[in-house]
Amino acid sequence: MIIAFTLLLLFAASDLPFRGDPDNQMNQEVSMTGTPVPGNYYIQEAYHDAHTPNIVTVILGDYRAIDTLGEQIVIFTAGLITFLLLRNRKEGEEDDE
Amino acid sequence: MTNRSPSPIVLLGTRFLSPYIMVFGFYVIFHGHYSPGGGFQGGTLLAAALLLIRIASGTKLAQLQFKDYLARPLAAFGVFIYFGTGLLALLMGGYFLDYGELPIPGLEPAYLRYWGILIIEIGVGLTVMTVLTLIYDNMVKGEDYA
Amino acid sequence: MYWELELILFIFLLITAVIALESKDLLVASVMLTMFSFLMALMFTTMGAVDVGFTEAVVGAGVTGILLVVAIYQTTYKTED
Numbered sequence: 124m125i126i127a128f129t130l131l132l133l134f135a136a137s138d139l140p141f142r143g144d145p146d147n148q149m150n151q152e153v154s155m156t157g158t159p160v161p162g163n164y165y166i167q168e169a170y171h172d173a174h175t176p177n178i179v180t181v182i183l184g185d186y187r188a189i190d191t192l193g194e195q196i197v198i199f200t201a202g203l204i205t206f207l208l209l210r211n212r213k214e215g216e217e218d219d220e
Numbered sequence: 221m222t223n224r225s226p227s228p229i230v231l232l233g234t235r236f237l238s239p240y241i242m243v244f245g246f247y248v249i250f251h252g253h254y255s256p257g258g259g260f261q262g263g264t265l266l267a268a269a270l271l272l273i274r275i276a277s278g279t280k281l282a283q284l285q286f287k288d289y290l291a292r293p294l295a296a297f298g299v300f301i302y303f304g305t306g307l308l309a310l311l312m313g314g315y316f317l318d319y320g321e322l323p324i325p326g327l328e329p330a331y332l333r334y335w336g337i338l339i340i341e342i343g344v345g346l347t348v349m350t351v352l353t354l355i356y357d358n359m360v361k362g363e364d365y366a
Numbered sequence: 367m368y369w370e371l372e373l374i375l376f377i378f379l380l381i382t383a384v385i386a387l388e389s390k391d392l393l394v395a396s397v398m399l400t401m402f403s404f405l406m407a408l409m410f411t412t413m414g415a416v417d418v419g420f421t422e423a424v425v426g427a428g429v430t431g432i433l434l435v436v437a438i439y440q441t442t443y444k445t446e447d
Contacts, residue, residue, distance in 0.1 A: 171330070179258075180337060188306070192303065192306070202292075359440070
């Protein structure tokens with residue numbers, strides 16, 4: 124079972140393109156359906172827009188800022204849920220599960 | 221778990237190590253424009269520095285460093301920093317989270333975006349640090365590992 | 367480019383993953399998961415994604431290890447399967 128699954132994964136991975144090849148589909152300026160790719164604009168204009176050398180920071184903090192806001196709200200909600208679930212251990216010894 | 225005596229070597233080691241991790245966390249947050257890093261990684265490093273002291277020295281000593289009732293208001297304040305920055309840019313006539321419209325005088329829009337990214341990274345770092353500390357405090361409540 | 371380094375990292379990844387799955391002691395399993403996260407961070411850095419590797423090293427090898435050890439201290443060390 125495991126060997127069959129490994130062979131299936133190796134067969135699928137043998138058709139992938141090489142890493143870092145500039146001729147790959149994901150590195151082209153125009154995508155498969157004919158629309159322009161936004162990553163091209165990010166790489167060319169990130170320093171000119173925000174004067175920040177780290178492109179990843181500009182993309183996470185400026186172009187995709189609402190995504191980062193959602194991520195932060197997810198972390199905050201996780202903290203609140205652990206607080207609400209584990210809070211009653213201290214004073215409520217009688218209502219144990 | 222009851223007969224463990226506190227070890228002074230572990231306490232001294234973590235007291236030596238914790239401020240350097242904390243300084244490195246601040247460096248990662250404030251130097252995230254030039255090197256890899258940002259609010260999430262820096263906040264996690266700050267939380268790691270706090271959790272080292274909390275594991276090694278117990279609850280009573282760690283309360284002197286960071287009170288656990290401060291965690292929830294600071295986490296909410298971190299979210300408020302991020303959301304308030306976006307809302308301020310919205311009220312000043314731009315889009316939501318468009319830092320080019322922030323009301324800081326004397327700067328061109330590119331440097332406004334620079335400072336806007338720095339402000340929201342501080343908010344993310346504050347939230348991540350306090351939430352991780354909050355999770356640890358809620359998990360070990362009532363027991364002491366020192 | 368660095369395929370020798372990546373081969374060594376892959377071999378150690380497999381070893382740590384198998385030990386973490388097969389171990390009876392949960393503390394050993396959590397330490398092996400921490401090592402798995404750190405090797406994964408090294409692999410991300412080798413592939414050129416430095417930010418992702420840094421996040422993986424800090425979160426996976428730092429805070430997750432602490433939280434797993436605390437959870438094991440509150441429950442039990444041994445597992446049945």
